[in-house]
Amino acid sequence: MIVKTIFSGFGGQGVLMMGYSFAHGAMSEGYEVTYLPAYGAEVRGGTANCTVAVGDEEIASPIASEPDYLVVLNTPSLYTFQNRIAAGGLLFLNSSIISARPSRQDMEVFAIPASDIAEELGNARAFNTVMMGAFLKRTSLVKPEIYLKSLETVMGSKKKAVVEINRKAFSAGYDFLKA
């Protein structure tokens, strides 16, 4: 089994952190992992994206020509990547920001009002953790506790408030999708 996920959004939305923390969590789960960020001038102020491959066997190419999963945080990312998802793939989009919907019918779309949820929790910037909650609920690649531990590790923040808001945001995203 190898599954590939692309995370994409504006630079500064925390896209790379989503991929990094997810990759770390998958490693903690014992999976083989590759994390490949887009780099260089293109990520400064423009769109940022990264690809995470998770598998129980050696991962050959870290590039996803047909990602199984796509997590998008802004409209340009939806347009860029929607046609690349494998048939039967899953698309997670932040519906608080993205009003467009993909025209393809051969994939499952999860619209998460992540920014609204995060704002209700008191920290709008935690919306990406809300997305991660929903993403991991549906994909079950990393157990919530393991993911949250990885998130704390990669953020390197020991501030209680930050840890707390991310835990809340994750739970809110996780609970938003029905099992």
Next chain:
Amino acid sequence: MNSKVLMQGNRIIGEAAIRAGCRFYAGYPITPQNEIPEYMAENLRKVEGGVFIQSESEIAAINMVAGAASAGARAMTSSSGPGISLKQEGISSMAAQELPGVIVNMMRGGPGLGNIRPSQGDYFQATRGGGHGDYRTIVLAPGTCQELADLTMDAFDLADRYRIPVVLLADGMIGQMMEPVVFKEPKPRQYSADYVLKGAGTGKAKTIKGLILDPLDMEEHNWKLDRKYRVIAAKETRCEIFNTDEADIVIVAYGTAARVAKGAIKRLGDHGIKAGLFRPISLWPFPTEELRRLAGTRKKFFVFEMSTGQMLEDVRLALQGYADIAFHGRPGGVVPTPVELANVIVRQYRRDR
């Protein structure tokens, strides 16, 4: 203690170098390898005797490395294509003076300024010496982050063993990627320190030089270097042979291209084509014998590179017409997908039949 960590390729090189006893790093920023000097700036100076210098140029960096090596330190510099071109004068000089050192090239698209995307266009430069004069450098090409860690450490050992500059040749993609990695225990440094300058003490003064004006003496020096290169060529080839037992077709690729190839091999299976991979890990010395042996039983070879065909020449030299060789290249910073490569190979395979 040596647990698995998720780390970016460039930073892995820095960490592996420090663990291997690298105590001198000089470099100049260039994308896509900036995390190496950044990692060294942050971490090498914390180590006892560790020196980090952001040099004024790539030329200065390699010459600082030469100086540090002559003084006995394990020393490293890193760059990408355009900067590596500037370093060639110093690499040639180190080869002449038989100084050990590690040079990292995280290849980007070229020629000229090119771009910052992953590429394999510096194969010729790395494997043919790169600078002026009759010389070679050992060239190691990692394909995974784990190999980045392992080969960085090995590079220092080889540099010491043969008193030779060793090039670690990877590309922007491996440098930017993160993968779990376990750092192996470094071997204790083994080298003959008789060349090291520390002042003559009460003994004879030592001289490290590359200027040999008498052509016969210079010739002898060239043959001496050549004898060393022959020993290296006989003893230090490395390669991975993957899935070739049943293979109708053998893909030859290194580094990032080899990863794409591995992905393509799975898809080729879906088309009913049995493919395997021959992956040179040492690009110089090129694993000629290993590849030739494979040609005893396998007749179709497919070279895939992120260039217009450079390693292709070494494959042709190795196979000497005993097998069919096809080629697919994507130069200029393009990393093709396994799907694309598989499709190209399928078309090629069907045409041949």
Next chain:
Amino acid sequence: MKKVFSRPESLRKKFVFHYCPGCGHSIAHRVIAEIIDELGVRGTTIGVPPAGCAVLAYNYFDVDMIEAMHGRGPAVATGIKRVRPECLVFSYQGDGDLAAIGIAETFHAANRGENFTIIFMNNAVYGMTGGQMAPTTLLDQKSTTSPPGRNAVLDGYPVQISEILAMLPGTAYIERCTVNSPANIVKTKRAIKKAFQYQLDGRGFSLIEILSPCPTNWKMSPIDACRWIDDVMSKQFPIGVIKDTPAEAAGKEGAGHDR
């Protein structure tokens, strides 16, 4: 009978300098070797000869040496000194090596306040390659690549490298000397010794510029070459101390310390 003159320990025992009659290199070599003897540091000295006439300096100096590519002496010396701060490290460079092809290495070693010494042999010409124009060639001075004389418009101006480097806070001691007379040789020796002592005291970058006669390429007799330094060359490149940073100031700026 007391021996008053002999070959310095820091010069090799048997050789004949290959330098032309009247050349300044052999004088500078001897002076440096005498100082190394006097400071008692032969066993901990590492020298970096250049590409240029002095490329074979390691055949004369009986100290550890590594030859540098053209212009790269300060970079090589940086690597050595950072790894072996206990050693006396000097780079010996000509004007083309230092002020043209190696200007970046020189400038930035000085700007980092690297704690080593450069001996800068300025003879206003490329000696080894046969008398081409150097960055320090004077205006109207003839060379094989400025046959009618150096023309400011076409060839630019002579570079005052010592004055330029003196502007950098990392430099501790800079003096311009010459070896065209016994009295000036004594002064040169004093200057180099001071520079080496500054280095041993960890005070940072030092450079001694030596106006050096090149009778062969100047197409003069040795005597005329020495006179020309007094009459012409030193007008462009004035002799004297250009910068002498007091010890406490050097400490304050961190030059040479805590490498």
